[in-house]
Amino acid sequence: MDFFDYLGNVPEYLRDEWRSYLDLAIDHAQIVVTAILIATVIGVGLGVLTYRRPPAAKVVLTVTGTFLTIPSFALFGLFIPIFGLGSRPAIVALVMYALLPIVRNTITGLRSVDPAVTESAVGMGLSRGQRLARIELPLAWPVVVTGIRVSTQLTVGIAAIAAIVNGPGLGGPIFQGLRATGTQRGFNLAFSGTVSVALLALLFDLLFQVIARLTTSKGLR
Amino acid sequence: MTDASRSPEPMIRLESLTKRYPGQAVPAVDGITLDIPKGEIVVLVGPSGCGKTTVLKMINRLIEPTSGRVLIGGEDVTRADADELRRHIGYVIQQIGLFPHMTVAENVGMVPKLLHWEKQRIAARVDELLELVGLDPAEYRDRYPKELSGGQRQRVGVARALGADPPVMLMDEPFGAIDPITRDRLQNEFLRIQADVRKTIVFVTHDIDEAIKMGDRIAILREQSHIAQYDTPEAILTAPADGFVEDFIGAGAALKRLNLTRVREVPLDHWPAASVHEDRARLRRLLAESEQGSLLLLDEEDRPLRWVTARDLAREREPLHRVGLPATAVVEPHATLHDALDEMVTSTVGCAIVVDRRGRYQGVVDLGTVTSAIDEMRSDVRRRDRAVAEAEAAPGDAVGEVG
Ligand SMILES: Nc1ncnc2c1ncn2[C@@H]1O[C@H](COP(=O)(O)OP(=O)(O)OP(=O)(O)O)[C@@H](O)[C@H]1O
Ligand SMILES: [Mg+2]
Numbered sequence: 207m208d209f210f211d212y213l214g215n216v217p218e219y220l221r222d223e224w225r226s227y228l229d230l231a232i233d234h235a236q237i238v239v240t241a242i243l244i245a246t247v248i249g250v251g252l253g254v255l256t257y258r259r260p261p262a263a264k265v266v267l268t269v270t271g272t273f274l275t276i277p278s279f280a281l282f283g284l285f286i287p288i289f290g291l292g293s294r295p296a297i298v299a300l301v302m303y304a305l306l307p308i309v310r311n312t313i314t315g316l317r318s319v320d321p322a323v324t325e326s327a328v329g330m331g332l333s334r335g336q337r338l339a340r341i342e343l344p345l346a347w348p349v350v351v352t353g354i355r356v357s358t359q360l361t362v363g364i365a366a367i368a369a370i371v372n373g374p375g376l377g378g379p380i381f382q383g384l385r386a387t388g389t390q391r392g393f394n395l396a397f398s399g400t401v402s403v404a405l406l407a408l409l410f411d412l413l414f415q416v417i418a419r420l421t422t423s424k425g426l427r
Numbered sequence: 428m429t430d431a432s433r434s435p436e437p438m439i440r441l442e443s444l445t446k447r448y449p450g451q452a453v454p455a456v457d458g459i460t461l462d463i464p465k466g467e468i469v470v471l472v473g474p475s476g477c478g479k480t481t482v483l484k485m486i487n488r489l490i491e492p493t494s495g496r497v498l499i500g501g502e503d504v505t506r507a508d509a510d511e512l513r514r515h516i517g518y519v520i521q522q523i524g525l526f527p528h529m530t531v532a533e534n535v536g537m538v539p540k541l542l543h544w545e546k547q548r549i550a551a552r553v554d555e556l557l558e559l560v561g562l563d564p565a566e567y568r569d570r571y572p573k574e575l576s577g578g579q580r581q582r583v584g585v586a587r588a589l590g591a592d593p594p595v596m597l598m599d600e601p602f603g604a605i606d607p608i609t610r611d612r613l614q615n616e617f618l619r620i621q622a623d624v625r626k627t628i629v630f631v632t633h634d635i636d637e638a639i640k641m642g643d644r645i646a647i648l649r650e651q652s653h654i655a656q657y658d659t660p661e662a663i664l665t666a667p668a669d670g671f672v673e674d675f676i677g678a679g680a681a682l683k684r685l686n687l688t689r690v691r692e693v694p695l696d697h698w699p700a701a702s703v704h705e706d707r708a709r710l711r712r713l714l715a716e717s718e719q720g721s722l723l724l725l726d727e728e729d730r731p732l733r734w735v736t737a738r739d740l741a742r743e744r745e746p747l748h749r750v751g752l753p754a755t756a757v758v759e760p761h762a763t764l765h766d767a768l769d770e771m772v773t774s775t776v777g778c779a780i781v782v783d784r785r786g787r788y789q790g791v792v793d794l795g796t797v798t799s800a801i802d803e804m805r806s807d808v809r810r811r812d813r814a815v816a817e818a819e820a821a822p823g824d825a826v827g828e829v830g
Contacts, residue, residue: 325489326523326524331538332541344528423529425530
């Protein structure tokens with residue numbers, strides 16, 4: 207049998223099984239969203255704390271950058287003794303992978319605020335916190351959202367690998383399928399899982415376009 | 428005229444204010460002492476790098492002085508809460524720095540909001556301020572900065588600085604980045620607004636012409652903000668303290684001085700004038716009785732029409748409104764003597780006709796008027812300088828003295 211023979215049998219398989227893929231996709235989305243929310247809080251926080259201190263910013267960017275270079279298989283494996291199996295190690299690992307784009311864009315966004323705008327804000331008597339909340343973060347926001355969006359795309363893919371720590375999501379069928387390579391069943395599983403991941407990534411991307419539009423001031427578009 | 432350095436109760440007083448930036452051999456501002464009277468525009472002018480911006484920013488503590496004090500309304504603000512202080516000082520910079528993600532109304536209402544004004548009060552204040560700077564609130568309130576022209580942005584910047592009606596305004600080259608025609612208009616508008624609001628304003632520029640136009644007083648600074656001269660524009664133009672000031676004013680000081688006097692402030696000359704409907708014999712008599720060689724004819728509403736000579740009057744067949752020369756070179760009372768002089772040199776009879784707002788003839792100004800106005804200014808300044816010298820002979824406090 208070749209690829210197209212296998213492929214021809216997939217629709218029939220999905221007719222019976224799409225519900226379970228939908229459930230898996232929802233689980234998958236859940237750990238991604240959880241990880242991204244945590245990474246956004248930590249990432250924006252780190253960005254806010256370091257954008258005015260170049261040495262500190264450099265340390266943060268180097269460390270979060272290093273996270274990204276750790277092979278995901280290895281990282282998930284390393285977490286088993288610490289966090290056990292399930293979604294906990296998966297989420298921790300995903301947060302680590304999601305940090306760099308968010309931190310980097312937060313720092314870039316905050317640094318690109320026009321100095322004249324900052325000067326007039328200080329000159330008008332906005333306190334440090336008011337400046338950040340009302341001026342700098344709203345102005346940096348479009349760049350920050352782009353960072354979050356990149357992180358989301360990244361984690362949707364990596365989350366599939368979380369299946370090796372028994373994490374929930376679309377990684378399950380993919381790994382099962384890979385173990386049964388060369389059979390129709392194996393193809394059905396791996397193919398459906400992979401396509402679902404891609405679709406989910408696409409949905410997230412659309413969602414972010416909507417979010418970016420709704421949360422960016424009309425004066426910045 | 429009172430001498431600025433010893434006005435009784437200045438709104439702002441700078442006392443030996445010094446700023447030494449880290450790692451610099453000489454201070455950027457070296458002990459400037461200056462009194463800024465309430466309700467006046469004081470212009471700091473001087474070459475690039477002399478420390479004007481540094482002085483200005485030490486007043487609202489965007490830059491902390493190395494030593495010295497700033498008193499506002501008699502209170503030392505060098506140790507006050509900086510944010511609270513700044514909410515009561517309007518601040519306008521060349522780049523304006525409007526908040527791009529906020530509407531015009533949100534920009535202008537920012538400081539009132541920080542001061543916890545009620546919503547309705549803020550909305551009313553925003554409309555009032557937009558009105559004041561010549562922007563129709565209904566049209567501009569909800570626009571974003573990117574939807575405004577450069578001149579409109581600058582107006583919004585001024586409106587925003589006036590937000591909570593601060594007694595003091597600091598302006599750093601506010602019109603520096605605007606084309607000359609718009610700049611001229613904004614300057615005039617600002618002077619009109621100031622006549623209304625009477626803020627105490629410190630205004631920085633490096634353009635002496637702008638300083639002369641905007642300033643009630645001008646402080647000419649040399650390097651490290653040493654004051655070369657602090658005085659009224661008239662006095663600086665008439666009696667520059669030294670070569671540095673003279674160089675800074677540049678050529679044409681006498682002509683610049685003419686910008687300081689308005690036509691309504693000088694005595695007008697009277698030229699023989701009569702209605703175009705008078706009978707010719709009377710007109711001829713009028714002309715013969717005067718010392719002038721021509722007569723000004725006015726229309727039914729007293730508006731200048733033609734210049735006619737005895738020879739023109741003799742041309743009986745031509746109607747009067749067609750003989751002679753058209754009455755050009757007309758100025759209104761708010762025109763400066765400089766404008767009047769400009770008109771004068773193009774006029775056939777060598778004088779400018781002054782009319783009121785409705786165009787009715789009031790009198791004329793000629794070269795004699797202009798020169799005596801200059802003489803007047805000069806002797807005013809001399810008289811004042813003599814008075815100051817006498818006062819100085821008697822001991823007194825030396826606050827604000829030229830360093
Ligand atoms: N943050 C700073 N750190 C070090 N030196 C500074 C700083 N700001 C200004 N200076 C120096 O202080 C001096 C005065 O600067 P300032 O900006 O007050 O001049 P200015 O009169 O406003 O000039 P300009 O007309 O060009 O705006 C200059 O020599 C400048 O290089
Ligand atoms: Mg400057």
